[in-house]
Amino acid sequence: MPRRAPFIVIEGLDRSGKTTQTSLLHSHLESLKISTKLLKFPDRTTAIGKMIDSYLRSQSELDDHAIHLLFSANRWELAPTITSLLTSGTLVLCDRYAFSGIAFSAAKPSLRATFPSTENDALLWCRAPDISLPAPDLTIFLDITPDQAKLRGGYGEERYEKEEMQKRVREVFHRLGEEMSSPVDGVNDSKDKRWVVVDAGREREVVARELWQLVEPLIEGVDEEVGRLWE
Numbered sequence: 001m002p003r004r005a006p007f008i009v010i011e012g013l014d015r016s017g018k019t020t021q022t023s024l025l026h027s028h029l030e031s032l033k034i035s036t037k038l039l040k041f042p043d044r045t046t047a048i049g050k051m052i053d054s055y056l057r058s059q060s061e062l063d064d065h066a067i068h069l070l071f072s073a074n075r076w077e078l079a080p081t082i083t084s085l086l087t088s089g090t091l092v093l094c095d096r097y098a099f100s101g102i103a104f105s106a107a108k109p110s111l112r113a114t115f116p117s118t119e120n121d122a123l124l125w126c127r128a129p130d131i132s133l134p135a136p137d138l139t140i141f142l143d144i145t146p147d148q149a150k151l152r153g154g155y156g157e158e159r160y161e162k163e164e165m166q167k168r169v170r171e172v173f174h175r176l177g178e179e180m181s182s183p184v185d186g187v188n189d190s191k192d193k194r195w196v197v198v199d200a201g202r203e204r205e206v207v208a209r210e211l212w213q214l215v216e217p218l219i220e221g222v223d224e225e226v227g228r229l230w231e
């Protein structure tokens with residue numbers, strides 16, 4: 001198997017500096033002449049993405065299950081592109097991915113109410129449509145506490161930019177992270193750092209340096225085939 005490029009995902013809450021950090025990292029990779037493609041989910045440019053955009057701006061209403069499936073479909077439309085970029089040697093850097101999909105939907109009381117027996121059923125339902133998508137080699141979760149987020153100023157205008165929602169989303173993200181980084185068969189392989197939590201409440205440069213420390217070991221390429229999420 002010839003080496004392929006790595007797939008890196010940046011996840012985070014609102015006000016965590018996710019977009020800034022992703023673009024700093026992108027510029028740094030480009031300055032090193034590393035072939036890189038920056039993607040962002042939702043990709044609001046496709047036909048499905050336009051429906052999502054209209055929903056997020058509260059210009060249209062959709063059932064919570066239906067919008068969840070549209071977010072996932074929006075990733076599936078880009079999945080072949082992601083795989084072919086990686087195998088042709090272009091690093092894929094992605095601002096949000098399936099973990100946002102699960103965290104934001106599973107945080108909705110209405111969706112949880114569909115599965116009254118256990119909260120876990122809601123999580124499993126949310127995860128199902130994303131099973132088998134290309135798996136990131138590294139997911140960095142930019143964590144910020146609700147108090148730190150508040151100090152950074154108000155949330156924006158979009159549908160989920162509310163304090164209560166963000167708190168619930170953070171809880172689900174942490175659950176997903178525990179699941180992702182728990183040792184497989186009791187063996188804690190230190191190379192298997194697929195999910196890393198970074199404290200994004202610190203200075204921009206400090207966070208950017210830490211991100212680079214995580215990404216740098218991957219830029220030489222990856223020897224394994226592109227993995228599949230939750231398989």
Ligand code: FDM
Pocket residue numbers: 041042056071072096097098100101102104105160161
């Ligand atoms: N979001 C994003 C979801 O609810 N599900 C998803 O699958 C994805 C990728 O969309 F509130 C939410 C998260 C956020 C909103 O994201 C748009 P940006 O990063 O603010 O554009």
